Amino acid sequence: MKYVVGARGSQLSVAQTNWVIAELKKTNPDTEYEIKTITTKGDTDSRPLFTIDQKGIFEKEIDRAVAQKEVDFAVHSLKDVPSELDENLILACIPKREVVNDVFISPDGTTLDSIKSGAVIGTSSLRRAVQVSRKRSDVTVKPIRGNIETRIKKISGESYDAIVLAKAGISRLGIDVKYTELSTDEFSPSPGQGAIAIVARADDSKTIQMLKTIEDSDSRLEIEAERALSDYVDSGCRFPVGAYAKSSGDKITLIVTAFSVDGKKALHVTKTGDKNNPKSIGHSAGEELRKKGVNDLALNWREKVEEWNKT
Numbered sequence: 001m002k003y004v005v006g007a008r009g010s011q012l013s014v015a016q017t018n019w020v021i022a023e024l025k026k027t028n029p030d031t032e033y034e035i036k037t038i039t040t041k042g043d044t045d046s047r048p049l050f051t052i053d054q055k056g057i058f059e060k061e062i063d064r065a066v067a068q069k070e071v072d073f074a075v076h077s078l079k080d081v082p083s084e085l086d087e088n089l090i091l092a093c094i095p096k097r098e099v100v101n102d103v104f105i106s107p108d109g110t111t112l113d114s115i116k117s118g119a120v121i122g123t124s125s126l127r128r129a130v131q132v133s134r135k136r137s138d139v140t141v142k143p144i145r146g147n148i149e150t151r152i153k154k155i156s157g158e159s160y161d162a163i164v165l166a167k168a169g170i171s172r173l174g175i176d177v178k179y180t181e182l183s184t185d186e187f188s189p190s191p192g193q194g195a196i197a198i199v200a201r202a203d204d205s206k207t208i209q210m211l212k213t214i215e216d217s218d219s220r221l222e223i224e225a226e227r228a229l230s231d232y233v234d235s236g237c238r239f240p241v242g243a244y245a246k247s248s249g250d251k252i253t254l255i256v257t258a259f260s261v262d263g264k265k266a267l268h269v270t271k272t273g274d275k276n277n278p279k280s281i282g283h284s285a286g287e288e289l290r291k292k293g294v295n296d297l298a299l300n301w302r303e304k305v306e307e308w309n310k311t
């Protein structure tokens with residue numbers, strides 16, 4: 001049986017798709033795969049990512065190819081997948097997730113603690129920008145655009161001294177670069193970071209069954225808790241919020257941090273609950289964040305981001 005797999009043209013997307021195919025071949029030795037790369041709107045848009053209002057612009061285009069049967073399934077970075085999928089599509093499989101941490105990358109391995117005052121740090125994530133400036137108010141955080149390889153190249157030039165990226169992306173690409181791992185306490189990761197999502201048509205039970213052979217149930221439960229939280233606080237509004245769920249025994253602990261755009265305020269919520277009810281853990285964390293005033297924190301975030309982007 002041969003499957004056609006939808007992916008973006010980016011190196012990360014191709015690397016992730018190849019990883020998924022290799023895993024699937026282990027559990028389904030008689031299958032073959034062909035990758036169909038789809039060039040998306042997002043790949044040609046030059047604005048920093050967080051000003052693009054629509055979350056998942058890349059992924060939606062590829063999902064359309066799944067829905068229209070141009071491909072059998074699609075491989076995405078879960079954190080880029082919008083919470084609402086097309087009604088005839090499902091998150092058919094969540095394989096075992098990579099480490100969730102962010103990393104600090106500089107040409108000579110200098111850490112965020114020791115980098116010189118006035119250094120320029122690049123990131124395309126408002127959450128990371130805020131977390132960097134909370135730790136080092138004496139550095140400048142500047143928006144950076146481009147795929148992972150492009151961003152890494154930029155630290156050898158004049159414009160950036162260091163960048164912050166997800167470790168998962170670096171490991172999947174197998175890039176040899178000097179980095180230090182940032183703790184999830186100080187760098188609360190994006191909901192779903194490090195996880196891969198495989199999207200298929202809801203009525204394609206044969207493909208779904210084949211994909212399920214590489215499902216990792218703990219990874220699924222963790223990301224469900226994280227996504228339930230982001231649904232709750234993130235209704236169309238992408239202010240900086242980090243969420244990290246970790247399963248242990250029959251429990252999941254979800255740690256959430258939301259920041260004001262200027263980085264001055266932070267709200268923390270930790271919830272532990274029954275592993276088999278991850279959505280309710282996400283929702284109760286969301287409820288508590290609301291009680292603590294998360295909606296006020298988010299006021300005027302768009303204007304502030306626009307301002308930051310001009311730096």
Ligand SMILES: NCc1[nH]cc(CCC(=O)O)c1CC(=O)O
Binds near residue numbers: 077165
């Ligand atoms: N938004 C871009 C994106 N989407 C997935 C990854 C890396 C892999 C992951 O976090 O799962 C990245 C780059 C980054 O955040 O550094």
